[in-house]
Amino acid sequence: MNIKELDIKYLPQMPANKSRGIGIVGAGAIITGAQLPAYKIAGFNVVGITNRTRSRAESAAKSFDIPNVYDNIEDMLSNDDIEILDIALTPDTQMDAVRIAAPTGRHFLCQKPLHEKPALAAQIVKMANEAGVKLAVNQQLRWDGRMRAVKYLFENGYLGEPTLATINVNIHNPFDLPWLGGDHVEVMYHSIHYFDTIRYLFGEPDRIFSSGGKLSTQDRPGETRSTTILEYASGATVLVHSSSNNTMDTEYAEFRFEGTEGIVRGDFHLFSGAAKGNPRVLTYVSNSLDNRYTFDFHIPELRVPHAFIGPMASLMKAIEEDSTPDPSGEDNLNTIRLVNAIYRSMREHRAIEKSEF
Numbered sequence: 001m002n003i004k005e006l007d008i009k010y011l012p013q014m015p016a017n018k019s020r021g022i023g024i025v026g027a028g029a030i031i032t033g034a035q036l037p038a039y040k041i042a043g044f045n046v047v048g049i050t051n052r053t054r055s056r057a058e059s060a061a062k063s064f065d066i067p068n069v070y071d072n073i074e075d076m077l078s079n080d081d082i083e084i085l086d087i088a089l090t091p092d093t094q095m096d097a098v099r100i101a102a103p104t105g106r107h108f109l110c111q112k113p114l115h116e117k118p119a120l121a122a123q124i125v126k127m128a129n130e131a132g133v134k135l136a137v138n139q140q141l142r143w144d145g146r147m148r149a150v151k152y153l154f155e156n157g158y159l160g161e162p163t164l165a166t167i168n169v170n171i172h173n174p175f176d177l178p179w180l181g182g183d184h185v186e187v188m189y190h191s192i193h194y195f196d197t198i199r200y201l202f203g204e205p206d207r208i209f210s211s212g213g214k215l216s217t218q219d220r221p222g223e224t225r226s227t228t229i230l231e232y233a234s235g236a237t238v239l240v241h242s243s244s245n246n247t248m249d250t251e252y253a254e255f256r257f258e259g260t261e262g263i264v265r266g267d268f269h270l271f272s273g274a275a276k277g278n279p280r281v282l283t284y285v286s287n288s289l290d291n292r293y294t295f296d297f298h299i300p301e302l303r304v305p306h307a308f309i310g311p312m313a314s315l316m317k318a319i320e321e322d323s324t325p326d327p328s329g330e331d332n333l334n335t336i337r338l339v340n341a342i343y344r345s346m347r348e349h350r351a352i353e354k355s356e357f
Contacts, residue, residue: 010149010152012143012313013313015316017316018042018045018316019045021082021084022046022082023046023077023086023106024086025073025076025086025088027059030111031049033271034308035086035305035308040064047066047068048068050069050070057069074100077100077106083319084319085109092115094111098124105132107133107134107135107315108133109136112139113188113332115336117340118340121333124329136315136329137328139197139327140303140307141197144307145299145306145307146255146268146279147197150264159260160287161236161260162234163236164236164258165198165201165236165239166254166256167238167254168239168252169194169242170251171243171272171275172247175244187342191228195339196332196335198238199338202232204338206231206232206353208228209229209352210228210342210343211349224244225244226342226346227239251270251274251275254268261288262285262287264285265282266283269302281296283295283297
C-alpha cells in the first residue's frame with residue numbers, strides 16, 4: 001500500500017467499560033493540567049480525589065465535576081465504587097500509597113519513575129503482583145500519536161531497518177519543585193520519557209554513554225542537561241540531547257527517526273506548549289531513488305492532554321481482559337534500570353554495557 005493511503009491507528013483502544021471508578025491521589029499540575037483533562041475527553045469516571053492540602057483537591061473537584069473529596073487515601077478506600085487509584089505523588093511516597101491500597105484489591109496507575117532506585121521500584125511491582133492487581137505507569141510519551149505512528153511505520157516496513165534516531169530538545173525548565181533537589185534531575189524526571197519511548201520503539205540498547213551538566217549559577221547538585229548515545233548490536237544508533245537551560249531563544253523539541261527505507265521527523269508537544277514547530281504533523285520522507293517524496297501525516301491530538309488517555313485506557317483494558325497494561329510496572333523497571341545506567345555512565349565517564357544495566 002502507498003504510504004499516502006495509510007490509515008494509521010494511533011489512538012489507544014478504549015475499554016469496553018469506561019465506567020470503572022477512578023480515585024485520584026494528588027492534585028498537582030500533572031493531574032489538573034493533563035490527566036483530568038484527558039479523562040474528561042475520554043469519558044472516564046473519576047469518582048473522588050484526595051490531596052495533602054485539601055483545598056487543592058477541592059479546587060480540582062470543582063473544576064472537573066468530581067463528586068467526592070477525601071482527607072486521605074484511607075478515607076478514599078472506604079468508597080467501594082473506586083476500582084482504580086491514579087497515584088500522582090512523588091516517587092518516594094508512591095510506595096506508601098501502593099502498600100496501603102494493594103491489599104484492598106485496587107488497581108494502580110503510578111507516575112514515572114516508580115522510584116529512583118530500581119530495587120525499591122521492584123518492591124512496588126512485587127506488592128502489586130502479590131496482591132493480584134494491575135499496575136501501569138504513566139510513561140505517556142509512548143502513547144503520543146506521533147510515536148504510535150512511528151512504531152506502526154517501522155513494524156510495517158515503511159521505514160525499513162532502524163539506522164539512526166535523534167531527539168534534540170532545548171527548553172527552559174527551572175526544575176523548581178520543592179521536592180526536586182537531589183542528584184537526579186533532568187534525566188530522571190524529563191528525559192526518562194525519551195528513553196522509555198526509545199525502548200518502546202527499538203527495544204533495549206546494548207551500550208550507552210552519557211554526559212551530564214548544569215549551569216555554574218545553579219545551586220542544585222543534579223544535572224539539568226544531558227547528552228546520551230545508545231548503541232544497538234544491529235548497528236543502529238540513538239542520540240538524545242536534552243537541555244533545560246534555554247532562556248535566550250525559542251525553545252524546540254525535535255525528533256527524527258531514520259531507517260533504510262525512509263525517515264520520519266517532527267516536533268514534540270511540550271507541557272508548556274512553548275516550543276516552536278508544529279506538533280500536529282509527522283513528516284515522512286522516502287529513501288527510494290526512483291520515487292523519492294515527502295508526505296505529511298496530520299495528527300490533531302496533542303501529547304498534552306491526549307497522550308495521557310493511553311496509560312489509563314490500557315490499564316482498564318488489562319483489567320477487563322486480564323492482560324498486561326502498556327507500560328506495565330515490569331516494563332518500567334527496565335526504563336529505570338536504563339536511566340540508572342545513564343547516571344552511572346555520567347559518574348564514571350565511560351560506556352556502560354547492557355550486562356551492567
